[in-house]
Amino acid sequence: MSVDLVVMNAKLVSPRGIIEAGVAVKDGKITAIARDIHLPDGDRKIDARGQYVLPGLLDGHVHTFLPPESPSTGTRAAAKGGLTTMFEMPGTQFGCFNIGDFKLKKETMERSAYVDFCIHAGCASGYPGELTNMWNAGATGAKFFVSSAGSKWPQTFDGEIIERFKEISSFGGIALIHAENDSILRDNLKRLRLEGRKDYAAHIEWRPKISEVEAGKRMIDYLEATSCRGMIVHTGAPETAWYAAEARMKGVKAYIETCPQYLYLTEDDVKRNGPWNKFAPPPRSKSDLVEIRQMLQDGWIQTIATDHAPYGIERKEAGLEDIFEAPNGMPGLETFLPLLLNGVNEGWLTLPRLAAISAENPAKLYGILPKKGILQPGADADMVFVDINKEVTLTNDDQITACSWTPYDGMKVKGWMTLSIIRGEVVMEDDQVLSREGSGKFVPRLYA
Ligand SMILES: [Zn+2]
The missing domain is CATH 2.30.40.10 (Urease, subunit C, domain 1)
Known part of the structure; x- marks a missing residue:
């Protein structure tokens, strides 16, 4: 043969x-x-x-419909970075809130993608039943915002979030949750604006760790109450990851995703580099960074993804004078694997663990194992x-x-x-x- x-x-x-x-x-x-x-x-x-x-790597969290990026340039960058399957995450540019959006996104990507791809649905207010429709069309997860995602993403508050968790639970899907406390963020922003704050540290004060941890814990409680599977995405707070670990011991299907930026950057970098290190939730202290690395290696954190949000230089430069003028997000596709391999050489990550967090685990959680994620x-x-x-x-x-x-x-x-x-x-x-x-x-x- x-x-x-x-x-x-x-x-x-x-x-x-x-x-x-x-x-x-x-x-x-x-x-x-x-x-x-x-x-x-x-x-x-x-x-x-x-x-x-290694098995072909998955990136469970990518935004390529974000100008100047496109699915064509973004998936090409993913190919250069050694990624073989990427999961397109809804964002404010392309929400993917109903089956029509989903089909349009799929057709656009089929014409342009350089690597294989999956599509996560988006959960916005006022689309009952659409998560089920998108799930039946092959969606791998559904993104939720607990805090405001801006005017293009009709905001879901807790009552509706719980209803949608119940819907997802009915078909065994998975909720992907951006967890920050909306009230804390709104009050802080109002206060910082009134004080005339424009400096880089204001970004950290706007989105303090307690807002991330409180919302993460509350969402995990809602997952428990609704028997829904869920993942708190882009986590840099060890407290949230420990709470998810405790919940899993009680049988709650709560998981944690982190990103390379939480393994390499701290709040000091945000204060120094401003818009270039502006993303949400922001990175935390050096000791939090060390703890997140350890939890990732030891199995308390299940997956890692880029949260590639490639805002152009001009959009970011708008934040040089006033940090609030820069959008939240950074590119990450081409540096993802090098940063993890560098971690292997620095001794805080092993190659078998790298294969788990960036291939086999996301493939399993998103329901595409053993087609993807394993040799x-x-x-x-x-x-x-x-x-x-x-x-x-x-x-x-x-x-x-x-x-x-x-x-x-x-x-x-x-x-x-x-x-x-x-x-x-x-x-x-x-x-x-x-x-x-x-x-x-x-x-x-x-x-x-
Ligand atoms: Zn994202």
Whole structure:
């Protein structure tokens, strides 16, 4: 028997460990994982030269419908970053509140995506039944805002949030929750504005840790009350993650997502860099950062994603004089894996754990395992090779995202992606994107 592709001389990484083996691929799917001498002949052979090969990475939280970014430029940046499946998250630019929005988003992305993609639904006020419709069309989750998301996202308050959690619980879906206390944020903003505050520290004072922790705990209580699965997204507060852990011990299906910015940036960076490090919730103290790293490695935090929100330089520069004028969000697709590999070299993350938090866990939570997120026979042949010793300085000039900047400009990292494969096709090699616009496929949720 001959196959289409054989990857040999690799160190395959899974959450369960690392093995020296190769991968055989036919018709885009993995057909065998075996010692090299037991692999079948392949029409194409790729020698991994002893490098680590991870399952294709998932990014569970991406906003590519955010000018100057588009699904085309954003998914291309994802390909360059070694990501193979991305989850488009609704934002204020494209809410995805009903089945019509969902279909339009799917068709737009099918024309433009360079990597495979899933679509999360959005929950805004006044769309009863639409989460069910989008779930039936293959949505992988539903985004909620507890605080205001601006005028384009009709705000849901607690009564409606609980009703929608019940709806999601009825079909076994998952709620993805931006948790910040709306009243605290509104009062703080009013006070800071009256005081004439425009400085960078005002962003931290506007959105204090207690507003994040209180809302996170309250939402976890609502998940318990409604038997709904849920994930508190972009978490940088250890208190929320510990509360979710306690809840899980009681059987509550509450999970935690964090992002690289909570593993590398603190409130001091916001005070120093202003709009370039402005996102919400903001990062916290150095000791919180250390604790989040530890909780991620030890299993108390289940997933990591970018929350790629690529506002352009001009929009961000508006905050140089008045921090409130800059939008919340930063790009992250191209720096995601390098920052995690750098963590492996710094010793606070292991490669098997990296495979869990950025591949297998999100695939399982979002219902696309074992098609994605794992290297095993029957799975899509998605993988990313890494040179764990390669040192690179991250620069704005090297970013291909349409926003063309990175919050990590000038930072030296150790560990780099060298090649990635989606469904048996090489999509990135040595920082060059080889896949085509529209080659990425929609991946519907496979199960609840
Ligand atoms: Zn987001």
